[in-house]
Amino acid sequence: MTITGILDVLGQPHFERLKSGGSDFGNESIVDRINPQMLYLVDSMWYQYPPLSTFWYVLIGLFMFCIGIISGIGNGLVVYIFTTTPNLRTPSNLLIVNLAFADFCMVFYMVPVMVYNSTQGTWNLGPLACSLYGVIGSMFGNCSIWTMVMIAIDRYNVIVKGISGPKLSIKSVCIIMFIIWVHGLIWTLAPVFGWNRYVPEGNMTSCGTDYLTKDWKSRSYILVYSVFAYFTPLFTIVWAYFHIVKSVADHERNMREQAKKMNVESLRAGDGGDTRAEIKIAKVSLMVIALWFMAWTPYLIVNYAGIFEIFPLSPLSTVLPAVFSKANAIYNPIVYAISHPKYRQALSEKCPFFCSADTSSKSDAASEKTAATKT
Numbered sequence: 001m002t003i004t005g006i007l008d009v010l011g012q013p014h015f016e017r018l019k020s021g022g023s024d025f026g027n028e029s030i031v032d033r034i035n036p037q038m039l040y041l042v043d044s045m046w047y048q049y050p051p052l053s054t055f056w057y058v059l060i061g062l063f064m065f066c067i068g069i070i071s072g073i074g075n076g077l078v079v080y081i082f083t084t085t086p087n088l089r090t091p092s093n094l095l096i097v098n099l100a101f102a103d104f105c106m107v108f109y110m111v112p113v114m115v116y117n118s119t120q121g122t123w124n125l126g127p128l129a130c131s132l133y134g135v136i137g138s139m140f141g142n143c144s145i146w147t148m149v150m151i152a153i154d155r156y157n158v159i160v161k162g163i164s165g166p167k168l169s170i171k172s173v174c175i176i177m178f179i180i181w182v183h184g185l186i187w188t189l190a191p192v193f194g195w196n197r198y199v200p201e202g203n204m205t206s207c208g209t210d211y212l213t214k215d216w217k218s219r220s221y222i223l224v225y226s227v228f229a230y231f232t233p234l235f236t237i238v239w240a241y242f243h244i245v246k247s248v249a250d251h252e253r254n255m256r257e258q259a260k261k262m263n264v265e266s267l268r269a270g271d272g273g274d275t276r277a278e279i280k281i282a283k284v285s286l287m288v289i290a291l292w293f294m295a296w297t298p299y300l301i302v303n304y305a306g307i308f309e310i311f312p313l314s315p316l317s318t319v320l321p322a323v324f325s326k327a328n329a330i331y332n333p334i335v336y337a338i339s340h341p342k343y344r345q346a347l348s349e350k351c352p353f354f355c356s357a358d359t360s361s362k363s364d365a366a367s368e369k370t371a372a373t374k375t
Contacts (some may be wrong), residue, residue: 002151003294003331015330022303027050027052028051029047029048029049029050030046030049030050030051030052030122030202030203030315031044031047031204031205032051032198033051033120033121033122033204034122034123034127034204035122035123035124035126036331037126037127037147038123038127038130038200039201041127041130041197041198041199041291042199042204043199043210043212043213045212045313045317046202046204049202049217049314049315051121051122052121053201054121054314056203056316057118057121057203057205058118058206060114060118060203060319060323061114061115061118061119063323064111064114064115064118064323064326064329065111065115067107067111067326067327067329067330068107068108068111068112068115070330071103071104071107071111071329071330071333072104072108073106073333074101074330074332074333074334075100075103075104075107075329075333076100076104077103077333077347077351078096078097078332078333078343079100079101079104079241080350081343081346081347081350081351082096082097082100082343083097084350085342085350087342088342088343088346091168091172091173092151092154092158092168092173094173094177095147095151095154095173096151096152096177098143098147098177098180099144099147099151099155099332100332100333101285102140102143102147102330103144103145103328103329103332104145105136105140105327106136106137106140106141106326106329107326108325109132109133109136109319110133110136110137110206111326113125113129113133113206114205114206114323114331116135116206117204117206118205121160121161122204122205123200123204123205123206123207130198130200130207131191131192131198131207133198133206133207134188134191134207134209135188135189135191135192135197135198137208137259137326138184138187138188139181139184139185139187139188140184141229141296141325142183142184142188142240142305143180143181143184144231144292144328145178145229145230145233145292146183146184146233147177147180147290148237148288148292149233149236149237150176151288152178152236152237152240152241152286152287152289153236154168154280155240155241155244156240156241156243156244157250158243158246159244159247160243166362168267178335187225187228187229190221191209191210192224194217195217195220195221196209196210196217196218196221196222197209197210197213197218198210199212200312201315201318201319201322202313202315202316202317202318202319203315203316203318203319205318205319206322208322209221209222209225211302211304211305211306211307212306212307212313213304214307218307219307222303222304222307223307226300226303226304228295230281230300232294237289241286246256256266274278274294281334287318287335288331288332288335291328291331292328292331293320293333295324295325295326295327295328295331297326298320298321298324298325299324299325300320301321302318302321302322303316317337
């Protein structure tokens with residue numbers, strides 16, 4: 001497929017091109033292939049588009065299959081390592097386990113369904129499966145981001161507040177996780193009970209919230225849900241990490257001023273390990289969060305484009321952000337494997353075929369000795 005052809009598929013309806021011999025689809029609509037039981041859920045806008053090229057269905061199915069394999073292994077290892085390693089079984093690390101568990105569960109259900117539908121070239125399941133797909137994807141995504149919010153708040157308490165900040169306990173973390181899951185379940189069940197609904201998305205191989213129906217009930221759900229599932233978490237995380245960076249910068253400045261007064265080059269010998277450990281933990285969490293927002297922002301834009309008619313949507317322009325959003329499930333284990341010394345060390349001991357131990361890992365792990373009690 002040429003660049004012109006790709007832009008054409010991403011852009012406006014192109015039946016005229018198809019009629020002139022640009023494709024073998026003729027006047028067939030992308031909706032014609034879907035399970036007839038699903039037709040009442042399909043917006044009339046999609047009838048103007050022909051089916052996507054087989055190339056796109058194969059590419060999407062293959063990409064989702066790779067996401068499922070990488071994320072399943074990666075998040076499974078995170079859960080296994082953090083729950084079976086004594087010095088990693090801390091209250092704060094339970095949040096990391098919760099994050100990996102949410103990502104694992106999301107791909108466990110969603111990836112096989114989307115791969116199967118990609119092989120069929122349409123949603124070949126019924127309305128119930130469509131609703132379940134939407135609920136599961138939305139719930140696990142919601143739980144993932146709010147777990148990251150709690151991780152950011154915990155880092156804020158540890159790094160900024162220090163000994164004066166509230167300390168997490170196993171009980172308090174369990175309560176936080178329970179609230180996160182109930183919160184996610186309530187929001188994602190709302191469309192099932194009439195506040196918006198779950199419908200097939202543009203390419204008819206996945207389901208999501210209805211962002212094309214223009215009544216206030218459908219629009220209000222997307223607007224309110226985006227506040228609680230996107231903007232509020234985003235501003236909370238930005239606020240937390242702004243103060244974390246500010247606290248670290250103030251600490252560094254005080255260290256330099258104290259070193260000048262004592263006529264020494266650095267005071268790192270006394271507390272450098274703790275400082276490096278705290279900064280490393282903050283960087284890991286911030287990287288995971290940034291990757292999550294990079295994954296979900298395009299999908300938010302598509303939803304807003306639909307309810308506000310900001311720009312025209314096509315089957316391909318809606319499915320790509322949906323697929324890209326699911327890729328966030330593979331980021332977390334990769335980030336922890338690269339940047340978390342204690343996790344990497346435990347992984348090299350329990351699963352040496354995935355990671356080899358090195359001296360830097362042991363050195364970094366030793367430098368985190370004090371910080372480990374906080375995480």
